[in-house]
Amino acid sequence: MRALPIHLEAGSDLRASLEQLAARESSSGFVLSVVGNLSQASFACPGLDEPTVLRGELEIITLQGTLSPQGVHLHLSFSDPGCQVWGGHLEHGSLVLKGADLLVGFLEAGGAQTEAAAPVSQARVQVSLAEGCAWSRRTERLLQGLGLPYDVVAAGPGPLPQIRIDGQWIGGYNELAALHARGSLQALRHG
Incomplete structure (x- = not known):
């Protein structure tokens, strides 16, 4: 595994940035850690047809899931100014407020990854x-x-x-x- 630290500036779309990173790296991986905040969170709740969008100063608590050149599957949890926790599938339109620092782990070519991808x-x-x-x-x-x-x-x-x-x-x-x-x-x- 290769760990790659990422810093996202204010205004960055969190999901789009990770999709672009996976495509640029031409590799699959997962989010190891995240610290940062959002001005807007767009996330899909179970059973709803459209994403839920919340705005304000939103503190990222967790971001977990997988990314690959074919796309991402990520779950986000965050808290609002009243410390209420929200979460769901990360959607486009989740915008970084002041900054976000992530550590992404990419799988190395060869070994188990090659074996799993071959069949x-x-x-x-x-x-x-x-x-x-x-x-x-x-x-x-x-x-x-x-x-x-x-x-x-x-x-x-x-x-x-x-x-x-x-x-x-x-x-x-x-x-x-x-x-x-x-x-x-x-x-x-x-x-």
């Missing part, structure tokens, strides 16, 4: 997603929350998201949620 995925779930689509974000959160591996694939004709299990088209988010409610997705975790 073609055998995920039983394939999804086609649309950038900025609330239903696509819900689909990813449901699958990630259940710990189900999935592949993102090119979309066919029709609305997104599009979901296939074992090559069979099942529909979109509502159909996936119905399978989850019936307990039908549990078996996908183990084979």
Whole structure:
């Protein structure tokens, strides 16, 4: 692992800065630590279609998750001036107030990373997603929350998201949620 200290200036978009860093480094990694504050926090709460946005002097408490050249999956928690704690999935529009210092750990090429990246995925779930689509974000959160591996694939004709299990088209988010409610997705975790 290679640790890289990062300083973000006032006005920097926290998520966009980390996406750009991962793309520039052409490497996958994770956030090791963070200290700083935000003037605006944009985060996704479970069950809501749109991100929640709070403004003010917001102190970052934690930022954890993964980053790669393909994107980031980060969870943010922060406190407002009344010391109420908020949090959720980090979205674009989370702006640094005075500054933020992060330590990002990048995986080195070779070893376990190369071994893990080499095999073609055998995920039983394939999804086609649309950038900025609330239903696509819900689909990813449901699958990630259940710990189900999935592949993102090119979309066919029709609305997104599009979901296939074992090559069979099942529909979109509502159909996936119905399978989850019936307990039908549990078996996908183990084979």
